[in-house]
Amino acid sequence: MSQNNLIERSLKAVWHPCTQMKQHEHLPLIPIVRGEGAWLFDQNGKRYLDAISSWWVNLFGHCNPRINAAIIDQLGKIEHVMLAGATHAPAVELAERLSALAPAGLGHCFYASDGASAVEIALKMSFHYWRNASVRTGKTEKNQFICLQNSYHGETLGALSVTDVAVFKDAYAPLLRQCALVPTPDYRYARQAGSSTESPQDCAIRAAAALRTHLEQHHASTAAFIVEPLVQCAAGMGMYHADYLKQARLLCDEFEVHLIADEIAVGFGRTGTLFACEQAGIAPDLMCLSKGLSGGYLPLSAVLATDNIYQAFYHDDPARGFLHSHSYSGNALACRAALATLDIFEQDDVIAKNRNTAAILNEKAGALSAHPKVKNFRQCGMIWAFEADTDDPVFARKFFAAALQNELLLRPIGKTIYFMPPYIIDANEMDFLVQGTIAALNVTL
Numbered sequence: 001m002s003q004n005n006l007i008e009r010s011l012k013a014v015w016h017p018c019t020q021m022k023q024h025e026h027l028p029l030i031p032i033v034r035g036e037g038a039w040l041f042d043q044n045g046k047r048y049l050d051a052i053s054s055w056w057v058n059l060f061g062h063c064n065p066r067i068n069a070a071i072i073d074q075l076g077k078i079e080h081v082m083l084a085g086a087t088h089a090p091a092v093e094l095a096e097r098l099s100a101l102a103p104a105g106l107g108h109c110f111y112a113s114d115g116a117s118a119v120e121i122a123l124k125m126s127f128h129y130w131r132n133a134s135v136r137t138g139k140t141e142k143n144q145f146i147c148l149q150n151s152y153h154g155e156t157l158g159a160l161s162v163t164d165v166a167v168f169k170d171a172y173a174p175l176l177r178q179c180a181l182v183p184t185p186d187y188r189y190a191r192q193a194g195s196s197t198e199s200p201q202d203c204a205i206r207a208a209a210a211l212r213t214h215l216e217q218h219h220a221s222t223a224a225f226i227v228e229p230l231v232q233c234a235a236g237m238g239m240y241h242a243d244y245l246k247q248a249r250l251l252c253d254e255f256e257v258h259l260i261a262d263e264i265a266v267g268f269g270r271t272g273t274l275f276a277c278e279q280a281g282i283a284p285d286l287m288c289l290s291k292g293l294s295g296g297y298l299p300l301s302a303v304l305a306t307d308n309i310y311q312a313f314y315h316d317d318p319a320r321g322f323l324h325s326h327s328y329s330g331n332a333l334a335c336r337a338a339l340a341t342l343d344i345f346e347q348d349d350v351i352a353k354n355r356n357t358a359a360i361l362n363e364k365a366g367a368l369s370a371h372p373k374v375k376n377f378r379q380c381g382m383i384w385a386f387e388a389d390t391d392d393p394v395f396a397r398k399f400f401a402a403a404l405q406n407e408l409l410l411r412p413i414g415k416t417i418y419f420m421p422p423y424i425i426d427a428n429e430m431d432f433l434v435q436g437t438i439a440a441l442n443v444t445l
Contacts, residue, residue: 006031006043027401030409035062038422038429040409048409051433052420056233056265058296060344061424067295070340074333083111083330090335097342098304101274103283106304110322111330115264115290116154118301119226121324122286123158125309126224126258132312132320139220139256145177146214146225146257149184152234153226153262162226165234180218183210186238188376200241207240208247219255224286226260229276230380233265236416237385239378245280258285258309264301268292268341269351269423272358272381285309295341298334354382354423361419361430368434373445385418390445402443406436417441 007029015021016029031043038061040048050058060067074090081088095109110125112118123145130142147153147162154160155168161177163169169176185207187200198206215222229245232238252259261284266276270292273279277287286309290301313322328334344350362379369377369386377386388395396412403410410417419433 023397027397030404037061037063038425046407048404048407049429049433049436050409050422052409052411052418053292053422054296054409055291056270056420057291057294058422059268059292059341060295061422062296064295064344066344067297067337067340070336070343071297071333074336078332080328080331080333082327084325088330088332088335090332090339091330094335094338094342095302097339098289098302101342102287102304103275103277105283105306106287107307108305108310110303110305110324111335112290112301112303113299113326113328114154114301115262115288116156116159117326118264118288118290118303119153119159119162119260119262120156121303122226122260122262122288123162123224124324125286125303125305125322126260128322129258129309129312130223132315141221142223142257144180144218144221144223146180146182146211146222148227148232149181150186150232150235150238151181151184151226151228152232153228154264180214180222182214183207184232184235184238185240185244186232186235187240188236188238200239201243204241204244205247208244208251211248212251215251215255215257219257222255222257224258224260225252226262228262229266230271230279231266231276231383233383234413236387236413237378237383237418239380239383239385242280245277245282249280249282249284252285260284260286260288262288264288264290269345269354270382270420272351272355274345274351293341294334294337295344297337298331299328300331300334300338350423357423357425358382360427361425361434364427364430364434368438371438371441373441382423383418383420385416388412388415388417388441388445390415392445395444399440399444402440403436405443406439408433408436408440410437410440 010029011024032040033043034041038050040050078088098109099107110121112121127143130139134140145162149164151164153162157175160169162179164181185204187203190198190203249259261277263275267289285306287304294300313320373389375387375389395415399412
């Protein structure tokens with residue numbers, strides 16, 4: 001199949017995600033035929049460094065032999081069986097291992113297929129918990145949710161209701177449930193306001209005070225507060241101090257509100273610890289996981305819940321159970337890929353290695369951070385981001401194309417350029433990434 005034929009066929013048959021399809025009249029698709037390590041290869045043999053881990057999912061490289069072997073082994077046993085009324089070893093073992101690795105108290109694992117689905121589940125669990133618990137507590141009105149300014153939690157209707165990114169949300173506003181917004185602790189906002197004295201910690205405490213004010217007034221009707229720990233990714237990698245999470249946990253306890261940690265993008269080592277919540281020393285009531293969970297191989301997500309939440313559904317009455325499902329819940333192949341991913345974390349001491357990788361890339365990125373058109377260069381674990389100093393409304397599209405010319409797969413969020421490379425990126429590939437990014441900036445700006 002020729003390259004052009006594959007592109008033409010895709011444009012006729014495939015509706016690509018998060019895409020204005022008409023733009024592909026001028027910006028060709030990349031016809032990928034294989035991957036190896038941090039690289040993707042197209043039909044012409046041109047390579048691209050996957051600097052965003054294929055939408056933040058690929059942790060240990062494409063076609064990783066250890067994950068491949070685990071999936072192949074599982075294929076010879078059972079590929080899938082419904083998880084209603086049946087069970088299988090990969091689902092059980094993965095749930096046990098996730099519970100052991102997660103912050104204390106998260107002992108019950110509910111499987112789904114993707115991040116947005118996990119958020120839907122967490123929201124429904126919280127709402128239904130308060131409904132079930134109302135018999136005992138009398139708290140019948142706790143059915144509202146709070147999210148952060150600029151939050152992103154997915155694009156299904158429930159997840160979109162707790163999202164504050166206009167390009168995704170505005171068109172569907174009539175379909176969505178109202179959600180309360182509280183100020184973001186993203187430190188870029190202090191800088192934009194011209195503050196020369198407010199530290200990231202000060203910014204976090206100020207935002208937490210606003211959360212307190214809201215809860216003082218609305219806690220009786222609030223079921224849960226959902227937050228992306230440490231980094232608001234789709235908001236342009238907005239980073240904030242861990243003290244905000246500490247304060248949020250205390251406030252949710254004080255006002256009897258669930259804390260939902262959306263670790264979909266930031267979990268599994270991306271912020272420097274296995275889970276971002278660890279850096280605040282807190283445990284949420286519900287934790288959503290996906291993306292890196294299966295090493296970038298297969299659709300899989302999970303919601304971890306406390307025993308207190310689980311027990312609210314444990315009853316003789318079926319209507320009090322959590323009646324949520326999808327056909328491929330706990331898919332055996334996906335769970336086996338996730339188990340292989342966790343094996344790599346354990347056997348290769350990945351978190352410690354990532355600290356060394358981040359230090360090397362920080363040093364190599366010096367020329368990039370000093371570039372006259374780079375603003376707010378920042379890093380959290382294995383995430384790097386900066387804003388391009390430009391008012392060009394189509395900058396993202398131009399930079400994406402320029403990066404491809406430099407054999408880099410980078411997908412800016414507006415004016416924010418970010419790196420989320422696979423953890424196996426080596427020193428030469430880091431040099432390639434930094435120099436290619438500078439070259440793409442120089443062409444674009």
